[in-house]
Amino acid sequence: QVQLVQSGGEVKKNGASVKVSCKASGYTFSNYGLSWVRQAPGQGLEWMGWISANNGNKYYTAKFQGRVIMTTDTSTSTAYMELRSLRSDDTAIYYCARERKEADFDLWGQGALVTVSS
Amino acid sequence: DIQLTQSPASVSSSVGDRVTISCRASQDVANWLAWYQQRPGRAPKLLIYTASTLQSGVPSRFSGGGSGTHFTLTISNLQPEDFATYYCQQCKTFPLTFGGGTKVEIK
Numbered sequence: 001q002v003q004l005v006q007s008g009g010e011v012k013k014n015g016a017s018v019k020v021s022c023k024a025s026g027y028t029f030s031n032y033g034l035s036w037v038r039q040a041p042g043q044g045l046e047w048m049g050w051i052s053a054n055n056g057n058k059y060y061t062a063k064f065q066g067r068v069i070m071t072t073d074t075s076t077s078t079a080y081m082e083l084r085s086l087r088s089d090d091t092a093i094y095y096c097a098r099e100r101k102e103a104d105f106d107l108w109g110q111g112a113l114v115t116v117s118s
Numbered sequence: 119d120i121q122l123t124q125s126p127a128s129v130s131s132s133v134g135d136r137v138t139i140s141c142r143a144s145q146d147v148a149n150w151l152a153w154y155q156q157r158p159g160r161a162p163k164l165l166i167y168t169a170s171t172l173q174s175g176v177p178s179r180f181s182g183g184g185s186g187t188h189f190t191l192t193i194s195n196l197q198p199e200d201f202a203t204y205y206c207q208q209c210k211t212f213p214l215t216f217g218g219g220t221k222v223e224i225k
Contacts, residue, residue, distance in 0.1 A: 035214070037162075037216075044205065044216060044217075044218050044219045045154075045156075045162065045205055045207075045216040045219075046216070047207075047213060047214045047215065047216065049213075050212070050214075059212050059213075061213045062213075095161055095162075097162075100167075102150070102152075102167050102168060102209055103150065103209035103210075103214060104152035104164060104167045104207065104209050105152075105154075105162070105164060105207075106164045106167075106173065108161035108162060108163070109161065110161060111161055
């Protein structure tokens with residue numbers, strides 16, 4: 001069925017990097033963009049950026065520019081989000097979400113909890 | 119960046135009630151606004167797009183309205199499964215942004 005399946009939760013130390021994967025199935029991967037949205041414990045949703053699965057075009061928000069790298073592998077229909085120089089306030093659930101041409105998100109991964117500790 | 123302000127932050131209601139949530143944008147987004155429902159421990163779910171279009175499979179007790187800078191999400195005949203947090207999102211321009219959320223709680 002149509003779904004996004006993310007990698008599991010991770011525990012990292014301050015200053016480390018984390019790479020979360022998001023595998024798409026049930027639809028043509030290259031027909032949509034993928035966004036990454038995070039949610040700190042008890043907080044709201046924060047959009048991190050977007051990547052086109054068609055041509056690799058990207059947009060990162062100013063807050064994450066220089067620390068985040070989004071990539072896709074069309075051969076496996078998988079998107080990746082790498083976040084570097086982790087801090088304790090990066091502790092959050094990281095979601096991938098399929099972005100339609102209306103720029104809304106009609107399909108979400110189950111989320112990956114990244115915990116950053118010293 | 120376009121800021122979205124939701125109100126109220128939380129509302130207590132009973133099954134069968136009608137609830138209206140407001141979302142105000144700091145700039146004109148025309149009808150480029152979406153609404154999501156998030157139940158505890160779950161990923162968000164798209165309810166409404168382009169301000170008033172019901173996503174496939176979403177019950178008709180959910181409705182969206184507004185344009186420009188003021189939008190509403192209305193839930194008629196509140197059901198037990200509707201107790202959740204609701205977010206608006208502007209789809210007009212990058213960076214995409216979300217409202218702070220409105221928690222609908224059981225009275």
